[in-house]
Amino acid sequence: MSESVYKVVELVGTSTESWEKAASAAVERASQSLRDLRIAEVVQLDMQLEAGKVVSYRAKVKVSFKFEG
16 A cells, blocks of 8 residues: 555635535535645534624634645
8 A cells, every 4th residue: 555645724614504515615626736636624513793793704724635736
């Protein structure tokens, strides 16, 4: 079995509907420019507020992919 190296990047996805959609948005966008995505880990959830109301959900996501450098 050969050794592999993976790089981890941190992204923030947003959604006006839910944290799940915010996390999915981050992964979907990452998949457009990064190849061989392996793991996505949600590390933080928060909300943007205006006038005491939630206007968007934010998910900070760490995404790993195989490093080919």
